[in-house]
Amino acid sequence: MEIILNIIYLIASIFFIFGIKKLSSPKTARKGNLYASIGMLLAIVATLVDKQVLTYEYIIIGFVIGSAIGALMAIKVPMTGMPQMVGLLNGFGGGASALVATSEFYKVLNNPALTFELSTIISVILSILIGGVTFTGSLIAFGKLQGLVSGKVIKYPGQNAINVILFLLIIAGGTMVVLDNSQETVLLIVLLISLVLGVLLVLPIGGADMPVAISLLNSYSGLAASMTGFVLKNNMLIIAGALVGASGIILTLIMCRGMNRSLMNVLLGGWESAGSGGAAPAAGGEIKGDVKSVDAEEAAMIFDAAQNVIIVPGYGMAVAQAQHAVRDLMNILESKGINVRFAIHPVAGRMPGHMNVLLAEAQVPYDKLFALEDINDDFSNTDVVFVVGANDVVNPAARNDPNSPIYGMPILNVDYAKTVIVNKRSLNVGYAGISNELFFYPNTLMYFGDAKEAINKLVNEIKEL
Amino acid sequence: MEGFELLMLIYVFVLAIFVGFELITKVPPTLHTPLMSGSNAISGITIVGAILSAGMEEFTISTILGLVAIIFATINVVGGFLVTDRMLKMFKKK
Secondary structure, three states: HHHHHHHHHHHHHHHHHHHHHHHHOOOOOOHHHHHHHHHHHHHHHHHHOOOOOOOOOOHHHHHHHHOOOEEEEEHHHOHHHHHHHHHHHHHHHHHHHHHHHHHHHHHHOOOOOOOOHHHHHHHHOOOHHHHHHHHHHHHHHHHHHHHOOOOOOOOOHHHHHHHHHHHHHHHHHHHHHOHHHHOOOHHHHHHHHHHHHHHHHHHHHHHHHHHHHHHHHHHHHHHHHHHHHHOOOHHHHHHHHHHHHHHHHHHHHHHHHHHOHHHHHHHHOOHHHHHHOOOOOOOOOOOOOOOOEHHHHHHHHHHOOOOOOOOEEHHHHHOOHHHHHHHHHHHHHHHHEEEEEEEEOOOOOOOOOHHHHHHHHHOOHHEEEHHHHHOOOOOOOOOEEEOOOHOOOOOOOHHOOOOOOOOOOOOOOOOHOOOEEEOOOOOOOOOOOOHHHHHHOEEEEEEEEOOOHHHHHHHHHHOOO | OHHHHHHHHHHHHHHHHHHHHHOOOOHHHHHHHHHHHHHHHHHHHHHHHHHHHHHOOOOOOOHHHHHHHHHHHHHHHHHHHHHHHHHHHHHOOO
16 A cells, blocks of 8 residues: 555656746646646545545535635636735745644644654754744744735844854754754744744845745745655655745746846845835935936827837836736837737746736736846847836946946846836835936936826827827 | 765755756746646645654654644645646636
8 A cells, every 4th residue: 555655656756847848838838737737636645545544524614715815816806916925935835834844743642652763853843943934933924925014125233144043043952852852842932933943044134035035935935845855755855845936936036137136135135225215215426417307198109109118117007007008008009010029027026927927817818927137138229118107127237337326237128228128116226226327328218107197198199090 | 874865855955946947947938827726736745744744653743743644745745736737727829
């Protein structure tokens, strides 16, 4: 029986691997997700008939409650709320791993016939640490994205010292439990400190750095599952967890590279000047020049005369829920024979791929969306670039100004285009807290207003031409 | 024998990480959000451990922890796979 169970676990692992493999193309991705869910179903059913499972009432209660909440969340969440949703799911995964590890600890504690092997008790501690940090860290990330917790960079004196002390306490407590497996109170303290650490680690991270935080927590939730696999000596958990862990790490590195910052820099609370967030007016008068603004009618005429248009969306598009309006703009321009493409910066939005999902929701075909490296050379041959709610990712200071905090960050070279039209509500600074010299360039025109309203107005004007 | 058994688990872990790196680097940026939510659902595999904890004969603190773990993991699995499918359904080529 044991051998059959393990063969099914092996098959489930293969389904997970094939599932992720199929995500390499949007054409097969849906099938991949189906494969992964079949693997999960196999694993669950096989476990349910395992001889260790003797009562089913709590399992069924758990399934019913969990499925209801999970399904409700999955159906109700708007596409703009996807970063919060993923953040929350990370947390539940990590929390579950920490709970399973704690449960294993009590199983051994309450049964004199059982003892821990050294590697198992170490895995229990690691599972509790990583799972606990993932749980509360993800809740804070959710709170920040949902606007329940301040999205600003939060700093306080002794921040790093406190984190280091807490981490050392976890190591000390963990060592005590490893040496004496009956130290129940110490284990609970380790769990508690891990939960506190999760809060303190994510709290300082600013809103626009959330793509990094969410990716990293994604990785942690996988590692926590792997550690639980070490506790249960289950290869399938180790494999599945490792796949997710690798995925999260890769996304984290892509996000960091997209901002030209080290992971440490992001985790410790971001750019020095970032504290003011997006609400403060442009600091200082270091940029000289005039800002030219256009109204809907003038902008419509500029679009009408163009042959090539590239649209650059940013977080502002998500906030204004303007993805459908952007789609309408694309449609009307294409009906006039104008070539329209989209340029997506890796860190646009609040999670990896955020813009792509929003535009997919608005039925923009995915082959019109281009990554930075695939489109950056085309801006110089482009008549009109339309920037919607993006700021730092199009700031030429990243190229020109060695003193700028974002210097060296890869940006979309929108300023190379003949005309740049920037839709924004005001001239306020972006997340990095620096003003954007692009707005003062001679080929830049500002089109002020809420993205959704402004673009709808623009579409109507183009229709009337 | 304990050391050998642990080593085999570490083998599997290390090789799986390499497989993960190979697979994930081939996922295009446009699918990064579904990749996160989908892989997230996979990390709900810890539900296997939760079932073993909640299904023990006697009712102990382990059972309660197992029950909560099942609820958490099921939210992760069901919510993760469903929302990923909802997103992937929308990705269309012209």
